[in-house]
Amino acid sequence: MKHVLRLLTAGCLIGAVMAPAQAGESDVTAVSLRAESGGKYSFSVTLRHADEGWEHYADRWEVLTLEGKVLATRTLFHPHVNEQPFTRSLGGVQVPSGATAVRIRSHDKVHEHGGVELVVDLKTGDTKPWEGN
Numbered sequence: 457m458k459h460v461l462r463l464l465t466a467g468c469l470i471g472a473v474m475a476p477a478q479a480g481e482s483d484v485t486a487v488s489l490r491a492e493s494g495g496k497y498s499f500s501v502t503l504r505h506a507d508e509g510w511e512h513y514a515d516r517w518e519v520l521t522l523e524g525k526v527l528a529t530r531t532l533f534h535p536h537v538n539e540q541p542f543t544r545s546l547g548g549v550q551v552p553s554g555a556t557a558v559r560i561r562s563h564d565k566v567h568e569h570g571g572v573e574l575v576v577d578l579k580t581g582d583t584k585p586w587e588g589n
Contacts (some may be wrong), residue, residue: 481571482514482562485541487583489576497578498547501530503562504540519549520559522575527551527558551578559586
């Protein structure tokens with residue numbers, strides 16, 4: 457019986473080591489913006505992701521039109537394992553004239569896109585979850 461328990465315990469340990477990454481998708485949790493001149497904006501974006509190291513971390517966030525055109529990308533050059541959630545900014549983002557809102561989405565090295573995205577009202581700065589496809 458002791459031998460069977462040892463094998464079961466060893467199997468569980470191996471399974472835990474061999475299990476796929478536990479970090480889920482990267483989520484945008486907050487956005488603030490500041491209007492600049494000439495239709496440009498500065499965005500401060502807060503992300504939450506269970507970064508696990510260099511192989512699985514949130515590696516960028518993007519500003520998009522509501523139709524999905526990428527307007528700007530803020531690259532994240534290293535994992536933030538012990539800094540969650542974290543906020544990074546990007547200025548000089550040119551937004552098309554007539555746009556009333558933009559989408560903010562994040563990306564991680566394993567799941568790519570797919571976490572919570574936010575829509576930001578360019579006049580009020582109010583945010584709401586993106587419910588598009």
